[in-house]
Amino acid sequence: MYIEVFVVGILAALSPGPDFVVVIKNSLGAGRKYGIATALGIASALIVHITYTILGFTIILEKLPFVFNVIKLTGATYLLWLGWQGIQSQARLENSNAKSMDRLLKESVMRCFREGFLCNVLNPKSALFFLSIFSQFIGPNTSKWTGWIYGGEIIVAVGLWFILLAILISNSFFRKIYQRYMHWFDRVLGIILIVFAVTIWITMF
Numbered sequence: 001m002y003i004e005v006f007v008v009g010i011l012a013a014l015s016p017g018p019d020f021v022v023v024i025k026n027s028l029g030a031g032r033k034y035g036i037a038t039a040l041g042i043a044s045a046l047i048v049h050i051t052y053t054i055l056g057f058t059i060i061l062e063k064l065p066f067v068f069n070v071i072k073l074t075g076a077t078y079l080l081w082l083g084w085q086g087i088q089s090q091a092r093l094e095n096s097n098a099k100s101m102d103r104l105l106k107e108s109v110m111r112c113f114r115e116g117f118l119c120n121v122l123n124p125k126s127a128l129f130f131l132s133i134f135s136q137f138i139g140p141n142t143s144k145w146t147g148w149i150y151g152g153e154i155i156v157a158v159g160l161w162f163i164l165l166a167i168l169i170s171n172s173f174f175r176k177i178y179q180r181y182m183h184w185f186d187r188v189l190g191i192i193l194i195v196f197a198v199t200i201w202i203t204m205f
Contacts, residue, residue: 005137005150009157012129018079018196022119023162025086025189026112027169028178034112035166041116043159048121049130050151054144068127072200075122079197082115086190116162124200 013019019042027035060067120126137150168174178185 006153006157009154010161012154013158013161015125017125018119018123018193019116019162020165021189021192021196022082022115023165024169025186026115027166028175028185029182030112031175032167032170034109035170036163037109037112038116039159039162039166041113041118042120042162043155044113045117045120045126046151046155046158049126050148050154053130054147054151068124071122071127072124072203075124076197076200078118078122079193079200082119083190083193083197086186086193124203 023035023038023042026038137147
């Protein structure tokens with residue numbers, strides 16, 4: 001069962017989503033350290049999902065759909081804000097390369113960690129994963145310790161994948177390409193985040 005849980009965690013991480021986009025954005029735009037900080041933020045957010053699943057709070061989301069809709073709305077709004085920030089920043093970057101370099105030098109590791117954390121903890125896709133899939137591994141006879149071990153496996157699997165992604169994407173080869181076409185990359189990533197936000201809003205109706 002432990003192997004199955006780990007594999008499920010890897011497959012969940014490989015599925016493209018907002019987390020994937022945010023890690024790429026920060027890895028390309030700021031560098032390896034910031035991409036890894038984003039990945040660690042995502043992994044830390046999983047602790048929240050695992051906790052409410054193990055403690056049985058998932059029944060609240062099942063019985064009270066409006067609570068889940070609030071999570072959806074908040075998550076979509078945050079993604080929209082991230083996407084809009086990306087698009088807006090590019091207008092400034094095109095006007096001044098010096099300003100863009102200053103912005104990159106002032107990037108905060110904690111800000112990237114916070115982006116990764118909020119992106120995952122407010123992501124309805126993550127909540128659905130723990131509601132529909134992870135909860136299947138937590139039965140009435142499953143001990144709390146076993147549940148936490150399963151949760152730890154998910155955290156490790158997802159965290160390792162996004163750290164690896166950050167290391168690969170922040171390679172000098174990719175960053176040189178990014179710096180050459182910075183405004184296009186950031187605009188596209190911003191638009192993708194906005195599309196995710198709109199998609200979440202649509203599912204609410």
